Amino acid sequence: xxxxxxxxxxxxxxxxxxxxxxxxxxxxxxxxxxxxxxxxxxxxxxxxxxxxxxxxxxxxxxxxxxxxxxxxxxxxxxxxxxxxxxxxxxxxxxxxxxxxxxxxxxxxxxxxxxxxxxxxxxxxxxxxxxxxxxxxxxxxxxxxxxxxxxxxxxxxxxxxxxxxxxxxxxxxxxxxxxxxxxxxxxxxxxxxxxxxxxxxxxxxxxxxx
Numbered sequence: 001x002x003x004x005x006x007x008x009x010x011x012x013x014x015x016x017x018x019x020x021x022x023x024x025x026x027x028x029x030x031x032x033x034x035x036x037x038x039x040x041x042x043x044x045x046x047x048x049x050x051x052x053x054x055x056x057x058x059x060x061x062x063x064x065x066x067x068x069x070x071x072x073x074x075x076x077x078x079x080x081x082x083x084x085x086x087x088x089x090x091x092x093x094x095x096x097x098x099x100x101x102x103x104x105x106x107x108x109x110x111x112x113x114x115x116x117x118x119x120x121x122x123x124x125x126x127x128x129x130x131x132x133x134x135x136x137x138x139x140x141x142x143x144x145x146x147x148x149x150x151x152x153x154x155x156x157x158x159x160x161x162x163x164x165x166x167x168x169x170x171x172x173x174x175x176x177x178x179x180x181x182x183x184x185x186x187x188x189x190x191x192x193x194x195x196x197x198x199x200x201x202x203x204x205x206x207x208x209x
Contacts, residue, residue, distance in 0.1 A: 030167055031120070031127050032080040036073070037206025039177070043070040043095050045109050047196025051141045051187055052151050053105055058190045063107060068097035070200050072111075076118075085120035085127055093200070105141050110152070112137040112198060114159055114179065127175075131161040135181040137198055155185035155194060165204075174205045 044067045050060040072093025079086045091114050098109040116133025136156045144151030158181070165175035177200075184195040 029080055031078050031085050031122060033208045034077050035206045035208040036075045037204055038073055039202040039204035041070045041200055041202030043068045043098050043198065043200045045098055045196050045198045049107055049139065049194035050190040050192040051105065051107060051194065052144050054143055058187065060192050063100060063196050065098050065100040065109065068095055070095055070202060074204065074206065083122045085122060085129060087118045089118055090115050104143065107139065107141050109198060110138040110140055112181065116159060125167045127165045129163055133159050135159040135183055137183050139194060151187060153185055153187045155183040157181060157183035171208050173208065177202050177204060
C-alpha cells in the first residue's frame with residue numbers, strides 16, 4: 001500500500017514544477033503585447049500666443065484658458081523582459097473647453113496627438129512607467145483676421161509623462177497617466193511663435209490582444 005501511495009504521488013510531484021513554470025511564464029509576459037483602449041480626463045494649458053485679430057495683423061498676448069476635458073483613444077505595444085517593460089504608444093485626444101474668450105477673438109486648443117516611448121517596472125499586477133516623446137496640437141482663433149471662418153495652426157514639441165497600469169486579467173487593464181507637453185508654432189504672418197504648455201491627467205482602460 002505504501003508503494004502504491006508513493007507511486008500515485010508521482011504525477012502530482014511532476015505537475016508542481018510544470019505549474020510553477022506556467023505561472024512564471026505567464027507573469028513574465030503579463031504586460032507584453034499589442035493593446036488598444038480609451039481614456040478620459042482633465043486638460044490645462046497656459047503660455048503666450050501671437051494670433052490674427054479681426055482688425056488686421058496679429059497680437060501677442062498671454063494664454064490662460066479655462067481647464068477643460070480630454071477624451072481619446074490609444075494604441076501601443078509592450079515588450080517585457082523580466083520586471084522591465086519597453087514600449088511605444090500613440091494616442092489622440094479631442095479637447096473641450098480649453099478656451100480663452102476674447103473681445104472679439106476667442107482662442108481654443110482643439111486636440112493633441114502623442115507619439116512616445118515608455119519604460120516601466122512591473123510589481124505583481126501593477127506596472128509603473130515613465131514616458132518621453134513628441135506631441136502635436138491644433139490651436140484655433142475665431143473669427144480670424146482675413147477669413148469668415150476660423151484660423152488655425154498646428155504646434156508641436158516634446159512630451160514627458162508618468163503613469164501606472166493594473167492588470168485585471170491577461171487581456172484587460174486600467175490605468176492613470178499624467179503628461180506634460182511644451183508645444184510651439186506660428187500662424188501665417190505672425191512674427192512670433194505661439195508657445196504654451198499643455199498638461200493632461202487621464203484615466204484609461206485598454207484591451208491587450
